[in-house]
Amino acid sequence: MMGQAELVGFAVGVLIALVTAPVGVSGAVFLLPVQLSLLNVPSPAVTPTNLLFNVVAGPGALARHHRQGTLTGPLTRLLIAGTLPGVIVGALIRVFAVPGPTVFRVLVGLLLLPLGLWLCARTLRPVRAHNDPPSTRFITTLALAVGAVGGVYGIGGGSILGPILVGRGMPVAQVAPAALVSTFLTSVVGAATYAALSLTTSGDIAPIWSIGLTCGLGGLIGGYLGARLQPRLPDAALRLMLGLLATALASLYLLQAIH
Template identity: 75%
Template sequence: MTWQTGLSGFLAGLLISIVTAPVGVSGAVFLLPVQLSVLHVPNPAVTPTNLLFNVVAGPGALARYRRNGQLTGPLARLLITGTVPGVVLGAIIRVFAIPGPQVFRLVAAAVLLPLGLWLCARALRPAAGDRPPLTRRTILGLGLATGTVGGVYGIGGGSILGPILAGRGTPMTHIAPAALASTFLTSIVGAATYAVLALTTDGDIAPHWILGLLCGIGGLIGGYLGARLQPRLPEKALRLLLGSLATALAALYLFQGLNPSGGN
């Protein structure tokens, strides 16, 4: 790995996390295409490298949210309880059932497209009355499902569940720290699962350690800055930006997944 590649990874992690941390979305969602297209991390090593990024980057935003007193409450515990088992299952599925890059791009598009459209809809739609809050059992079930998808995609799970909670009227000041805490812990479990699977399975399924650490250090700094900026940034504009990015990336990966000659 060249120093230019390492610097690119650091800057990508820094800039992405500044934008994503205020709304509780893991920067790994948008780091994945950078890994594939710019940093040329092989499949399926991109997924555990994303998880490694979450592990290193997560404490930055969490430290700031803790300082603001936003990490208290039961929501984080519920998300963690549901997503941790799911991310282990997702890692196993990723290694043994979805090894090809084309199929992986289709899975990535399936995750990003609804996430992006949901964020855009919530940003553009006029404010409406809150829906009834989700029950504990529903949150746990959704956590398990999103944790599984997150384990396949390498984002931990909390980033997918956060927009769902926002649609039920949960304030972003509660969602962002809880979703990031869930993503951080599930990423630790997911990265460990991939490390164990790497001992018994052929192929590039271990994380790209140096690059993951450099991206994560950038994300550590960017996440702290993003969490610090949250009270000053308009939520509507942030959600619209994130939704637009996610939708555009989903369209790109859908095209590449359906046209093998169009991707790497």
């Protein structure tokens, strides 16, 4: 039977994934402060627990995108090529260097706040000029950096990849499935890396299985429903949603860092 923390985690997983999946975000980046503040998951274990959420929750949205035939493509391959090696590097940094969460929150907040506001403003008052699509080198380098961040803090990376790529002129319908595939595979590799490190490294770095699994089951349901909603939403609405999510996340992290 699920305890109170697991029930809360399940409900939060459904809600977060339902809102974030249409724009290619797994929701782990929003689940991170919930685990730390509400579910009281200890800091060393929160990273692999968040990765476990992505592993369990990911197939829901991916199954829906697979039925729509939108999973494969050049962008998906570029993101995977960058995030997979990046998450291994990030896991090593997390275990051996243990950077503080405050620095992470400040950096993510300062990155996403202007980007989210800009996306909202550009969607509400569109301009005629369009940005050129980002280069292959830019996408791969960005994916490598985001993969490393995901390995350190247990986030999928879609919350960072999505706003940047969409802001550079790529359509949400193209970015969302590629970001979700990248998030899922990165989380699998990241979780496996932490499992291997736990065999040779002292300290408790194993995930809180009950929290990760129940949150993930909620995310599995919410992600499938969210991916099903995506084709019914206009691109402008998806862009605005992504901008609002980025702004809300940045504000939340900056407030937590201040306090």
